[in-house]
Amino acid sequence: MAQRSEAWEKRFIYATFDEIKAGLTTDIYFVRTRRILEKYGLLDAEVHMEVTASRLPEDYRWGVFAGLREVLKLLEGKRVTVRALPEGTLFKAQDYYGYKIPVLTVEGPYGEFVELETPLLGFLASASGIATKAARVKKAAGDKLVLSFGARRQHPALAPFVEFYAYIGGADAVSAVLGAEALGIKPTGTMPHSLLIIFRAFKGDHSLGWKAFDEVIEKDVARVALADTFFDETEEVVLAAKTLGEKLWGVRLDTPGSRRGNFEDIIREVRWRLDTLGYKHVKIVVSGGIDEYRIPSLARAGADAFGVGAAISTAPPIDFAMDITAVKREGRWVPISKRGKLPGKKQVYRCDKCMVDVVVLEGSEPPVCPKCGAQMEPLLETFIEDGRPTKRVESPQEVRARVLEQLSRLEEI
Known part of the structure:
Protein backbone atom coordinates (compact mmCIF):
# COMPACT_ATOMS: atom_id res chain seq x y z
CA MET A 1 0.00 0.00 0.00
CA ILE A 130 -26.46 22.23 -9.55
CA ALA A 131 -27.60 24.57 -12.33
CA THR A 132 -30.36 22.18 -13.38
CA LYS A 133 -31.75 21.89 -9.85
CA ALA A 134 -31.59 25.66 -9.39
CA ALA A 135 -33.46 26.10 -12.68
CA ARG A 136 -36.15 23.65 -11.60
CA VAL A 137 -36.53 25.50 -8.30
CA LYS A 138 -36.68 28.88 -10.06
CA LYS A 139 -39.24 27.59 -12.55
CA ALA A 140 -41.41 26.44 -9.65
CA ALA A 141 -40.99 29.79 -7.86
CA GLY A 142 -41.81 31.93 -10.89
CA ASP A 143 -41.44 35.62 -10.08
CA LYS A 144 -40.83 34.93 -6.37
CA LEU A 145 -37.28 35.09 -5.02
CA VAL A 146 -34.99 32.07 -4.74
CA LEU A 147 -32.06 32.44 -2.35
CA SER A 148 -29.23 29.91 -2.40
CA PHE A 149 -28.41 28.95 1.20
CA GLY A 150 -26.56 25.70 0.52
CA ALA A 151 -22.92 26.40 1.36
CA ARG A 152 -23.13 24.51 4.66
CA ARG A 153 -24.37 21.38 2.89
CA GLN A 154 -21.24 20.92 0.78
CA HIS A 155 -17.47 20.76 1.20
CA PRO A 156 -16.44 24.37 1.97
CA ALA A 157 -13.91 24.37 -0.86
CA LEU A 158 -16.89 23.96 -3.18
CA ALA A 159 -18.92 26.86 -1.76
CA PRO A 160 -18.00 29.33 -4.54
CA PHE A 161 -18.57 26.65 -7.20
CA VAL A 162 -22.00 25.75 -5.78
CA GLU A 163 -23.12 29.36 -5.50
CA PHE A 164 -21.77 30.25 -8.97
CA TYR A 165 -23.77 27.55 -10.71
CA ALA A 166 -26.83 27.97 -8.49
CA TYR A 167 -26.96 31.58 -9.64
CA ILE A 168 -26.40 30.63 -13.26
CA GLY A 169 -29.30 28.19 -12.97
CA GLY A 170 -31.68 30.88 -11.79
CA ALA A 171 -31.16 31.60 -8.08
CA ASP A 172 -31.71 35.30 -7.48
CA ALA A 173 -29.10 35.62 -4.74
CA VAL A 174 -26.49 33.60 -2.84
CA SER A 175 -25.41 33.67 0.79
CA ALA A 176 -21.77 32.49 0.76
CA VAL A 177 -19.31 35.40 0.76
CA LEU A 178 -16.76 33.92 -1.65
CA GLY A 179 -19.48 32.66 -3.99
CA ALA A 180 -20.97 36.15 -4.26
CA GLU A 181 -17.49 37.56 -4.91
CA ALA A 182 -16.97 35.12 -7.80
CA LEU A 183 -20.27 36.30 -9.27
CA GLY A 184 -19.59 39.99 -8.76
CA ILE A 185 -22.70 40.45 -6.61
CA LYS A 186 -23.38 41.14 -2.94
CA PRO A 187 -24.08 38.17 -0.67
CA THR A 188 -27.61 37.93 0.71
CA GLY A 189 -28.69 36.56 4.07
CA THR A 190 -30.68 37.25 7.21
CA MET A 191 -29.48 36.28 10.69
CA PRO A 192 -28.87 33.05 12.62
CA HIS A 193 -30.82 31.83 15.62
CA SER A 194 -27.61 32.13 17.64
CA LEU A 195 -27.76 35.93 17.41
CA LEU A 196 -31.22 36.03 18.98
CA ILE A 197 -30.41 33.38 21.60
CA ILE A 198 -27.35 35.34 22.75
CA PHE A 199 -29.34 38.57 23.07
CA ARG A 200 -32.05 36.79 25.06
CA ALA A 201 -29.49 35.07 27.30
CA PHE A 202 -27.30 38.12 27.97
CA LYS A 203 -29.63 41.08 27.38
CA GLY A 204 -32.91 39.52 28.45
CA ASP A 205 -34.81 40.21 25.20
CA HIS A 206 -34.20 38.59 21.82
CA SER A 207 -36.02 41.42 20.04
CA LEU A 208 -32.96 43.54 20.89
CA GLY A 209 -31.14 41.34 18.38
CA TRP A 210 -33.37 42.66 15.61
CA LYS A 211 -32.71 46.22 16.78
CA ALA A 212 -28.97 45.57 16.92
CA PHE A 213 -29.03 44.23 13.37
CA ASP A 214 -30.75 47.42 12.24
CA GLU A 215 -28.26 49.62 14.11
CA VAL A 216 -25.07 47.87 12.99
CA ILE A 217 -25.63 46.50 9.48
CA GLU A 218 -25.37 48.68 6.36
CA LYS A 219 -28.60 50.42 5.38
CA ASP A 220 -28.64 48.89 1.89
CA VAL A 221 -29.07 45.42 3.42
CA ALA A 222 -32.72 44.37 3.64
CA ARG A 223 -34.03 44.07 7.20
CA VAL A 224 -35.26 40.48 7.40
CA ALA A 225 -36.04 39.27 10.91
CA LEU A 226 -35.75 35.61 11.82
CA ALA A 227 -39.06 35.13 13.60
CA ASP A 228 -39.45 31.63 15.00
CA THR A 229 -36.86 31.34 17.78
CA PHE A 230 -38.84 31.40 21.05
CA PHE A 231 -42.53 32.15 20.53
CA ASP A 232 -45.28 31.07 18.19
CA GLU A 233 -44.34 32.21 14.68
CA THR A 234 -47.30 34.56 14.40
CA GLU A 235 -46.48 36.27 17.69
CA GLU A 236 -42.80 36.62 16.81
CA VAL A 237 -43.63 38.07 13.40
CA VAL A 238 -45.96 40.67 14.96
CA LEU A 239 -43.29 41.52 17.54
CA ALA A 240 -40.67 41.94 14.80
CA ALA A 241 -43.00 44.17 12.78
CA LYS A 242 -43.76 46.37 15.78
CA THR A 243 -40.06 46.52 16.67
CA LEU A 244 -38.76 47.61 13.26
CA GLY A 245 -41.89 49.06 11.67
CA GLU A 246 -41.47 50.35 8.12
CA LYS A 247 -37.79 49.34 8.16
CA LEU A 248 -38.75 45.67 8.18
CA TRP A 249 -38.50 44.23 4.67
CA GLY A 250 -39.40 40.68 5.58
CA VAL A 251 -39.58 37.90 8.14
CA ARG A 252 -37.97 34.50 7.79
CA LEU A 253 -39.61 31.31 9.02
CA ASP A 254 -37.18 28.44 9.52
CA THR A 255 -39.22 26.39 11.97
CA PRO A 256 -37.85 22.86 12.58
CA GLY A 257 -39.94 20.15 10.98
CA SER A 258 -40.60 18.62 14.43
CA ARG A 259 -42.40 21.83 15.55
CA ARG A 260 -43.76 22.98 12.26
CA GLY A 261 -47.18 21.35 11.97
CA ASN A 262 -48.76 22.44 8.71
CA PHE A 263 -46.29 24.95 7.32
CA GLU A 264 -48.76 26.31 4.80
CA ASP A 265 -51.25 27.07 7.58
CA ILE A 266 -48.54 28.87 9.55
CA ILE A 267 -47.69 31.01 6.51
CA ARG A 268 -51.35 31.83 5.89
CA GLU A 269 -51.83 32.87 9.51
CA VAL A 270 -48.67 35.00 9.48
CA ARG A 271 -49.74 36.72 6.27
CA TRP A 272 -53.22 37.40 7.62
CA ARG A 273 -51.96 38.86 10.89
CA LEU A 274 -49.43 41.08 9.14
CA ASP A 275 -52.06 42.40 6.72
CA THR A 276 -54.57 42.95 9.51
CA LEU A 277 -52.09 45.06 11.48
CA GLY A 278 -51.10 47.15 8.45
CA TYR A 279 -47.82 45.45 7.57
CA LYS A 280 -48.73 44.40 4.05
CA HIS A 281 -45.29 45.48 2.84
CA VAL A 282 -43.54 42.80 4.92
CA LYS A 283 -42.46 39.79 2.88
CA ILE A 284 -42.45 36.19 4.10
CA VAL A 285 -39.23 34.25 3.50
CA VAL A 286 -39.29 30.51 4.18
CA SER A 287 -36.39 28.09 4.48
CA GLY A 288 -35.66 24.57 5.67
CA GLY A 289 -36.22 21.54 3.43
CA ILE A 290 -37.42 23.61 0.47
CA ASP A 291 -37.32 22.24 -3.09
CA GLU A 292 -39.26 22.53 -6.34
CA TYR A 293 -41.90 20.11 -5.08
CA ARG A 294 -42.66 22.14 -1.91
CA ILE A 295 -42.58 25.59 -3.44
CA PRO A 296 -45.96 25.68 -5.27
CA SER A 297 -48.07 25.03 -2.16
CA LEU A 298 -45.93 27.38 -0.03
CA ALA A 299 -46.27 30.11 -2.65
CA ARG A 300 -50.04 29.72 -2.75
CA ALA A 301 -50.08 30.02 1.04
CA GLY A 302 -48.33 33.39 0.82
CA ALA A 303 -44.56 32.83 0.84
CA ASP A 304 -42.70 35.53 -1.09
CA ALA A 305 -39.15 34.11 -1.12
CA PHE A 306 -37.50 30.74 -0.65
CA GLY A 307 -34.17 29.99 0.98
CA VAL A 308 -33.06 26.75 -0.65
CA GLY A 309 -30.08 24.83 0.71
CA ALA A 310 -29.37 21.14 0.29
CA ALA A 311 -31.78 20.67 -2.62
CA ILE A 312 -29.46 22.76 -4.80
CA SER A 313 -26.02 22.29 -3.22
CA THR A 314 -26.33 18.49 -3.09
CA ALA A 315 -28.24 18.19 -6.36
CA PRO A 316 -27.85 14.89 -8.26
CA PRO A 317 -25.08 15.20 -10.85
CA ILE A 318 -25.76 14.79 -14.55
CA ASP A 319 -24.34 11.44 -15.67
Whole structure:
Protein backbone atom coordinates (compact mmCIF):
# COMPACT_ATOMS: atom_id res chain seq x y z
CA MET A 1 0.00 0.00 0.00
CA ALA A 2 1.32 3.44 -0.92
CA GLN A 3 2.22 5.64 2.04
CA ARG A 4 0.46 8.94 2.54
CA SER A 5 2.63 12.04 2.23
CA GLU A 6 3.16 14.07 5.40
CA ALA A 7 1.93 17.09 3.46
CA TRP A 8 -1.62 15.72 3.69
CA GLU A 9 -1.45 15.99 7.47
CA LYS A 10 -1.20 19.78 7.16
CA ARG A 11 -3.96 20.55 4.65
CA PHE A 12 -7.67 20.16 4.03
CA ILE A 13 -8.64 17.29 1.75
CA TYR A 14 -9.22 19.01 -1.57
CA ALA A 15 -7.39 19.44 -4.87
CA THR A 16 -5.79 22.74 -5.86
CA PHE A 17 -6.07 24.43 -9.25
CA ASP A 18 -2.58 23.29 -10.24
CA GLU A 19 -3.21 19.69 -9.12
CA ILE A 20 -6.38 19.49 -11.20
CA LYS A 21 -4.67 21.03 -14.25
CA ALA A 22 -1.83 18.53 -13.86
CA GLY A 23 -4.25 15.62 -14.04
CA LEU A 24 -3.68 14.48 -10.47
CA THR A 25 -7.40 13.99 -9.83
CA THR A 26 -7.69 11.51 -12.69
CA ASP A 27 -8.55 7.82 -12.52
CA ILE A 28 -5.39 5.71 -12.42
CA TYR A 29 -6.15 3.88 -15.65
CA PHE A 30 -5.57 7.10 -17.61
CA VAL A 31 -2.10 7.41 -16.08
CA ARG A 32 -1.38 3.83 -17.12
CA THR A 33 -2.84 4.48 -20.56
CA ARG A 34 -0.39 7.36 -21.06
CA ARG A 35 2.55 5.08 -20.24
CA ILE A 36 1.36 2.43 -22.69
CA LEU A 37 0.67 4.88 -25.53
CA GLU A 38 4.02 6.59 -24.95
CA LYS A 39 5.88 3.26 -25.25
CA TYR A 40 4.14 2.52 -28.56
CA GLY A 41 4.45 6.03 -30.00
CA LEU A 42 0.73 6.72 -29.97
CA LEU A 43 0.45 9.76 -27.68
CA ASP A 44 0.01 12.02 -30.73
CA ALA A 45 -2.81 9.89 -32.15
CA GLU A 46 -5.52 12.42 -33.06
CA VAL A 47 -8.97 11.66 -31.70
CA HIS A 48 -12.39 13.25 -31.68
CA MET A 49 -14.22 12.71 -28.38
CA GLU A 50 -17.77 13.68 -27.55
CA VAL A 51 -19.55 14.15 -24.23
CA THR A 52 -23.14 12.95 -23.94
CA ALA A 53 -25.54 12.55 -21.04
CA SER A 54 -26.01 8.86 -20.32
CA ARG A 55 -29.21 9.76 -18.50
CA LEU A 56 -30.85 12.57 -16.60
CA PRO A 57 -31.85 12.18 -12.95
CA GLU A 58 -35.22 10.58 -12.30
CA ASP A 59 -38.20 12.87 -13.06
CA TYR A 60 -36.01 15.29 -15.04
CA ARG A 61 -37.09 16.00 -18.62
CA TRP A 62 -34.28 18.47 -19.33
CA GLY A 63 -30.99 19.69 -17.92
CA VAL A 64 -28.97 22.91 -17.93
CA PHE A 65 -25.55 22.56 -19.55
CA ALA A 66 -23.03 24.13 -17.18
CA GLY A 67 -19.36 23.86 -16.27
CA LEU A 68 -18.03 24.96 -19.66
CA ARG A 69 -16.13 27.79 -17.98
CA GLU A 70 -14.22 25.23 -15.90
CA VAL A 71 -13.55 22.93 -18.87
CA LEU A 72 -12.09 25.78 -20.93
CA LYS A 73 -9.73 26.67 -18.09
CA LEU A 74 -8.83 22.99 -17.71
CA LEU A 75 -7.90 22.67 -21.39
CA GLU A 76 -6.32 26.10 -21.75
CA GLY A 77 -2.87 25.75 -23.34
CA LYS A 78 -3.57 22.30 -24.80
CA ARG A 79 -3.37 21.59 -28.54
CA VAL A 80 -7.06 20.83 -28.84
CA THR A 81 -10.25 22.11 -30.45
CA VAL A 82 -13.28 22.39 -28.19
CA ARG A 83 -16.86 22.75 -29.39
CA ALA A 84 -19.80 22.89 -27.05
CA LEU A 85 -23.30 24.08 -26.38
CA PRO A 86 -23.19 27.63 -25.01
CA GLU A 87 -23.12 27.63 -21.22
CA GLY A 88 -26.64 27.70 -19.82
CA THR A 89 -28.27 25.90 -22.74
CA LEU A 90 -31.22 23.70 -21.79
CA PHE A 91 -30.74 20.24 -23.25
CA LYS A 92 -32.20 16.75 -23.27
CA ALA A 93 -30.28 13.49 -23.20
CA GLN A 94 -31.74 12.52 -26.59
CA ASP A 95 -32.83 14.37 -29.69
CA TYR A 96 -36.23 14.19 -31.38
CA TYR A 97 -35.39 10.82 -32.95
CA GLY A 98 -33.84 9.28 -29.84
CA TYR A 99 -30.15 9.85 -30.65
CA LYS A 100 -27.88 10.98 -27.83
CA ILE A 101 -27.01 14.67 -27.99
CA PRO A 102 -23.32 15.69 -27.83
CA VAL A 103 -23.01 18.64 -25.45
CA LEU A 104 -19.24 19.08 -25.89
CA THR A 105 -16.48 17.70 -28.10
CA VAL A 106 -12.70 17.68 -27.71
CA GLU A 107 -10.44 17.05 -30.69
CA GLY A 108 -6.67 16.75 -30.81
CA PRO A 109 -3.70 14.56 -29.89
CA TYR A 110 -4.91 12.18 -27.18
CA GLY A 111 -1.76 12.68 -25.12
CA GLU A 112 -2.70 16.35 -24.68
CA PHE A 113 -5.69 15.55 -22.49
CA VAL A 114 -5.70 11.83 -21.62
CA GLU A 115 -5.59 12.46 -17.84
CA LEU A 116 -8.09 15.32 -18.01
CA GLU A 117 -11.18 13.30 -18.93
CA THR A 118 -11.97 12.61 -15.26
CA PRO A 119 -11.92 16.24 -14.04
CA LEU A 120 -13.62 17.40 -17.25
CA LEU A 121 -16.57 15.11 -16.64
CA GLY A 122 -16.57 16.02 -12.97
CA PHE A 123 -16.85 19.72 -13.74
CA LEU A 124 -19.73 19.18 -16.15
CA ALA A 125 -21.56 16.65 -13.99
CA SER A 126 -21.47 18.79 -10.84
CA ALA A 127 -22.05 22.20 -12.44
CA SER A 128 -24.87 20.93 -14.66
CA GLY A 129 -26.49 19.12 -11.74
CA ILE A 130 -26.46 22.23 -9.55
CA ALA A 131 -27.60 24.57 -12.33
CA THR A 132 -30.36 22.18 -13.38
CA LYS A 133 -31.75 21.89 -9.85
CA ALA A 134 -31.59 25.66 -9.39
CA ALA A 135 -33.46 26.10 -12.68
CA ARG A 136 -36.15 23.65 -11.60
CA VAL A 137 -36.53 25.50 -8.30
CA LYS A 138 -36.68 28.88 -10.06
CA LYS A 139 -39.24 27.59 -12.55
CA ALA A 140 -41.41 26.44 -9.65
CA ALA A 141 -40.99 29.79 -7.86
CA GLY A 142 -41.81 31.93 -10.89
CA ASP A 143 -41.44 35.62 -10.08
CA LYS A 144 -40.83 34.93 -6.37
CA LEU A 145 -37.28 35.09 -5.02
CA VAL A 146 -34.99 32.07 -4.74
CA LEU A 147 -32.06 32.44 -2.35
CA SER A 148 -29.23 29.91 -2.40
CA PHE A 149 -28.41 28.95 1.20
CA GLY A 150 -26.56 25.70 0.52
CA ALA A 151 -22.92 26.40 1.36
CA ARG A 152 -23.13 24.51 4.66
CA ARG A 153 -24.37 21.38 2.89
CA GLN A 154 -21.24 20.92 0.78
CA HIS A 155 -17.47 20.76 1.20
CA PRO A 156 -16.44 24.37 1.97
CA ALA A 157 -13.91 24.37 -0.86
CA LEU A 158 -16.89 23.96 -3.18
CA ALA A 159 -18.92 26.86 -1.76
CA PRO A 160 -18.00 29.33 -4.54
CA PHE A 161 -18.57 26.65 -7.20
CA VAL A 162 -22.00 25.75 -5.78
CA GLU A 163 -23.12 29.36 -5.50
CA PHE A 164 -21.77 30.25 -8.97
CA TYR A 165 -23.77 27.55 -10.71
CA ALA A 166 -26.83 27.97 -8.49
CA TYR A 167 -26.96 31.58 -9.64
CA ILE A 168 -26.40 30.63 -13.26
CA GLY A 169 -29.30 28.19 -12.97
CA GLY A 170 -31.68 30.88 -11.79
CA ALA A 171 -31.16 31.60 -8.08
CA ASP A 172 -31.71 35.30 -7.48
CA ALA A 173 -29.10 35.62 -4.74
CA VAL A 174 -26.49 33.60 -2.84
CA SER A 175 -25.41 33.67 0.79
CA ALA A 176 -21.77 32.49 0.76
CA VAL A 177 -19.31 35.40 0.76
CA LEU A 178 -16.76 33.92 -1.65
CA GLY A 179 -19.48 32.66 -3.99
CA ALA A 180 -20.97 36.15 -4.26
CA GLU A 181 -17.49 37.56 -4.91
CA ALA A 182 -16.97 35.12 -7.80
CA LEU A 183 -20.27 36.30 -9.27
CA GLY A 184 -19.59 39.99 -8.76
CA ILE A 185 -22.70 40.45 -6.61
CA LYS A 186 -23.38 41.14 -2.94
CA PRO A 187 -24.08 38.17 -0.67
CA THR A 188 -27.61 37.93 0.71
CA GLY A 189 -28.69 36.56 4.07
CA THR A 190 -30.68 37.25 7.21
CA MET A 191 -29.48 36.28 10.69
CA PRO A 192 -28.87 33.05 12.62
CA HIS A 193 -30.82 31.83 15.62
CA SER A 194 -27.61 32.13 17.64
CA LEU A 195 -27.76 35.93 17.41
CA LEU A 196 -31.22 36.03 18.98
CA ILE A 197 -30.41 33.38 21.60
CA ILE A 198 -27.35 35.34 22.75
CA PHE A 199 -29.34 38.57 23.07
CA ARG A 200 -32.05 36.79 25.06
CA ALA A 201 -29.49 35.07 27.30
CA PHE A 202 -27.30 38.12 27.97
CA LYS A 203 -29.63 41.08 27.38
CA GLY A 204 -32.91 39.52 28.45
CA ASP A 205 -34.81 40.21 25.20
CA HIS A 206 -34.20 38.59 21.82
CA SER A 207 -36.02 41.42 20.04
CA LEU A 208 -32.96 43.54 20.89
CA GLY A 209 -31.14 41.34 18.38
CA TRP A 210 -33.37 42.66 15.61
CA LYS A 211 -32.71 46.22 16.78
CA ALA A 212 -28.97 45.57 16.92
CA PHE A 213 -29.03 44.23 13.37
CA ASP A 214 -30.75 47.42 12.24
CA GLU A 215 -28.26 49.62 14.11
CA VAL A 216 -25.07 47.87 12.99
CA ILE A 217 -25.63 46.50 9.48
CA GLU A 218 -25.37 48.68 6.36
CA LYS A 219 -28.60 50.42 5.38
CA ASP A 220 -28.64 48.89 1.89
CA VAL A 221 -29.07 45.42 3.42
CA ALA A 222 -32.72 44.37 3.64
CA ARG A 223 -34.03 44.07 7.20
CA VAL A 224 -35.26 40.48 7.40
CA ALA A 225 -36.04 39.27 10.91
CA LEU A 226 -35.75 35.61 11.82
CA ALA A 227 -39.06 35.13 13.60
CA ASP A 228 -39.45 31.63 15.00
CA THR A 229 -36.86 31.34 17.78
CA PHE A 230 -38.84 31.40 21.05
CA PHE A 231 -42.53 32.15 20.53
CA ASP A 232 -45.28 31.07 18.19
CA GLU A 233 -44.34 32.21 14.68
CA THR A 234 -47.30 34.56 14.40
CA GLU A 235 -46.48 36.27 17.69
CA GLU A 236 -42.80 36.62 16.81
CA VAL A 237 -43.63 38.07 13.40
CA VAL A 238 -45.96 40.67 14.96
CA LEU A 239 -43.29 41.52 17.54
CA ALA A 240 -40.67 41.94 14.80
CA ALA A 241 -43.00 44.17 12.78
CA LYS A 242 -43.76 46.37 15.78
CA THR A 243 -40.06 46.52 16.67
CA LEU A 244 -38.76 47.61 13.26
CA GLY A 245 -41.89 49.06 11.67
CA GLU A 246 -41.47 50.35 8.12
CA LYS A 247 -37.79 49.34 8.16
CA LEU A 248 -38.75 45.67 8.18
CA TRP A 249 -38.50 44.23 4.67
CA GLY A 250 -39.40 40.68 5.58
CA VAL A 251 -39.58 37.90 8.14
CA ARG A 252 -37.97 34.50 7.79
CA LEU A 253 -39.61 31.31 9.02
CA ASP A 254 -37.18 28.44 9.52
CA THR A 255 -39.22 26.39 11.97
CA PRO A 256 -37.85 22.86 12.58
CA GLY A 257 -39.94 20.15 10.98
CA SER A 258 -40.60 18.62 14.43
CA ARG A 259 -42.40 21.83 15.55
CA ARG A 260 -43.76 22.98 12.26
CA GLY A 261 -47.18 21.35 11.97
CA ASN A 262 -48.76 22.44 8.71
CA PHE A 263 -46.29 24.95 7.32
CA GLU A 264 -48.76 26.31 4.80
CA ASP A 265 -51.25 27.07 7.58
CA ILE A 266 -48.54 28.87 9.55
CA ILE A 267 -47.69 31.01 6.51
CA ARG A 268 -51.35 31.83 5.89
CA GLU A 269 -51.83 32.87 9.51
CA VAL A 270 -48.67 35.00 9.48
CA ARG A 271 -49.74 36.72 6.27
CA TRP A 272 -53.22 37.40 7.62
CA ARG A 273 -51.96 38.86 10.89
CA LEU A 274 -49.43 41.08 9.14
CA ASP A 275 -52.06 42.40 6.72
CA THR A 276 -54.57 42.95 9.51
CA LEU A 277 -52.09 45.06 11.48
CA GLY A 278 -51.10 47.15 8.45
CA TYR A 279 -47.82 45.45 7.57
CA LYS A 280 -48.73 44.40 4.05
CA HIS A 281 -45.29 45.48 2.84
CA VAL A 282 -43.54 42.80 4.92
CA LYS A 283 -42.46 39.79 2.88
CA ILE A 284 -42.45 36.19 4.10
CA VAL A 285 -39.23 34.25 3.50
CA VAL A 286 -39.29 30.51 4.18
CA SER A 287 -36.39 28.09 4.48
CA GLY A 288 -35.66 24.57 5.67
CA GLY A 289 -36.22 21.54 3.43
CA ILE A 290 -37.42 23.61 0.47
CA ASP A 291 -37.32 22.24 -3.09
CA GLU A 292 -39.26 22.53 -6.34
CA TYR A 293 -41.90 20.11 -5.08
CA ARG A 294 -42.66 22.14 -1.91
CA ILE A 295 -42.58 25.59 -3.44
CA PRO A 296 -45.96 25.68 -5.27
CA SER A 297 -48.07 25.03 -2.16
CA LEU A 298 -45.93 27.38 -0.03
CA ALA A 299 -46.27 30.11 -2.65
CA ARG A 300 -50.04 29.72 -2.75
CA ALA A 301 -50.08 30.02 1.04
CA GLY A 302 -48.33 33.39 0.82
CA ALA A 303 -44.56 32.83 0.84
CA ASP A 304 -42.70 35.53 -1.09
CA ALA A 305 -39.15 34.11 -1.12
CA PHE A 306 -37.50 30.74 -0.65
CA GLY A 307 -34.17 29.99 0.98
CA VAL A 308 -33.06 26.75 -0.65
CA GLY A 309 -30.08 24.83 0.71
CA ALA A 310 -29.37 21.14 0.29
CA ALA A 311 -31.78 20.67 -2.62
CA ILE A 312 -29.46 22.76 -4.80
CA SER A 313 -26.02 22.29 -3.22
CA THR A 314 -26.33 18.49 -3.09
CA ALA A 315 -28.24 18.19 -6.36
CA PRO A 316 -27.85 14.89 -8.26
CA PRO A 317 -25.08 15.20 -10.85
CA ILE A 318 -25.76 14.79 -14.55
CA ASP A 319 -24.34 11.44 -15.67
CA PHE A 320 -22.07 12.44 -18.56
CA ALA A 321 -19.81 10.09 -20.53
CA MET A 322 -16.91 10.90 -22.88
CA ASP A 323 -16.14 8.66 -25.85
CA ILE A 324 -13.98 8.54 -28.95
CA THR A 325 -16.19 8.72 -32.04
CA ALA A 326 -13.56 9.39 -34.73
CA VAL A 327 -9.79 9.21 -35.26
CA LYS A 328 -7.55 10.94 -37.78
CA ARG A 329 -5.61 8.59 -40.05
CA GLU A 330 -3.55 9.63 -43.05
CA GLY A 331 -4.96 13.14 -42.91
CA ARG A 332 -8.67 12.30 -42.76
CA TRP A 333 -11.18 11.64 -40.02
CA VAL A 334 -12.39 8.07 -39.78
CA PRO A 335 -15.57 7.29 -37.79
CA ILE A 336 -15.05 4.72 -35.02
CA SER A 337 -16.60 4.10 -31.61
CA LYS A 338 -17.29 1.42 -29.06
CA ARG A 339 -20.54 -0.54 -29.08
CA GLY A 340 -23.55 1.49 -28.05
CA LYS A 341 -22.06 4.79 -29.27
CA LEU A 342 -22.60 6.40 -32.66
CA PRO A 343 -19.36 6.91 -34.64
CA GLY A 344 -18.53 10.11 -36.49
CA LYS A 345 -18.28 13.84 -35.87
CA LYS A 346 -21.67 15.44 -35.31
CA GLN A 347 -23.55 18.72 -35.07
CA VAL A 348 -26.68 19.46 -33.07
CA TYR A 349 -29.44 21.58 -34.59
CA ARG A 350 -32.31 23.24 -32.74
CA CYS A 351 -35.64 24.72 -33.72
CA ASP A 352 -35.78 27.71 -31.41
CA LYS A 353 -39.55 27.94 -31.77
CA CYS A 354 -40.32 24.32 -30.84
CA MET A 355 -37.22 23.69 -28.67
CA VAL A 356 -36.64 20.52 -30.72
CA ASP A 357 -33.12 19.17 -31.31
CA VAL A 358 -31.82 16.96 -34.11
CA VAL A 359 -28.34 15.36 -34.28
CA VAL A 360 -26.71 14.93 -37.71
CA LEU A 361 -23.28 13.97 -39.01
CA GLU A 362 -21.00 16.96 -39.44
CA GLY A 363 -21.20 18.24 -43.02
CA SER A 364 -24.76 17.06 -43.58
CA GLU A 365 -27.41 19.41 -44.90
CA PRO A 366 -29.00 21.44 -42.08
CA PRO A 367 -32.26 19.71 -41.12
CA VAL A 368 -35.70 21.26 -40.88
CA CYS A 369 -37.76 21.01 -37.73
CA PRO A 370 -39.72 17.74 -37.69
CA LYS A 371 -42.56 19.54 -35.90
CA CYS A 372 -43.02 22.85 -37.71
CA GLY A 373 -40.80 22.53 -40.80
CA ALA A 374 -38.70 25.61 -39.96
CA GLN A 375 -34.99 25.78 -40.70
CA MET A 376 -32.96 24.68 -37.67
CA GLU A 377 -29.82 26.39 -36.33
CA PRO A 378 -26.56 24.71 -35.21
CA LEU A 379 -25.93 24.62 -31.45
CA LEU A 380 -22.33 23.43 -31.02
CA GLU A 381 -19.97 26.41 -31.15
CA THR A 382 -16.17 26.49 -31.27
CA PHE A 383 -14.61 27.84 -28.08
CA ILE A 384 -11.00 26.70 -28.61
CA GLU A 385 -9.48 26.14 -32.07
CA ASP A 386 -6.10 24.33 -32.16
CA GLY A 387 -5.33 25.60 -28.66
CA ARG A 388 -6.44 29.21 -29.28
CA PRO A 389 -9.54 30.62 -27.56
CA THR A 390 -12.07 31.77 -30.17
CA LYS A 391 -14.92 32.98 -27.96
CA ARG A 392 -14.91 34.93 -24.73
CA VAL A 393 -16.28 33.36 -21.58
CA GLU A 394 -19.67 34.95 -20.90
CA SER A 395 -20.42 36.61 -17.57
CA PRO A 396 -22.58 34.68 -15.09
CA GLN A 397 -25.26 37.35 -15.57
CA GLU A 398 -25.36 36.69 -19.33
CA VAL A 399 -25.54 32.93 -18.82
CA ARG A 400 -28.26 33.28 -16.18
CA ALA A 401 -30.29 35.46 -18.56
CA ARG A 402 -30.07 32.70 -21.18
CA VAL A 403 -31.34 30.12 -18.69
CA LEU A 404 -34.24 32.30 -17.54
CA GLU A 405 -35.27 33.09 -21.13
CA GLN A 406 -35.45 29.40 -21.96
CA LEU A 407 -37.31 28.62 -18.74
CA SER A 408 -39.92 31.22 -19.66
CA ARG A 409 -40.80 29.14 -22.72
CA LEU A 410 -41.34 25.93 -20.78
CA GLU A 411 -44.88 25.21 -19.65
CA GLU A 412 -43.82 23.23 -16.60
CA ILE A 413 -40.87 21.66 -14.82
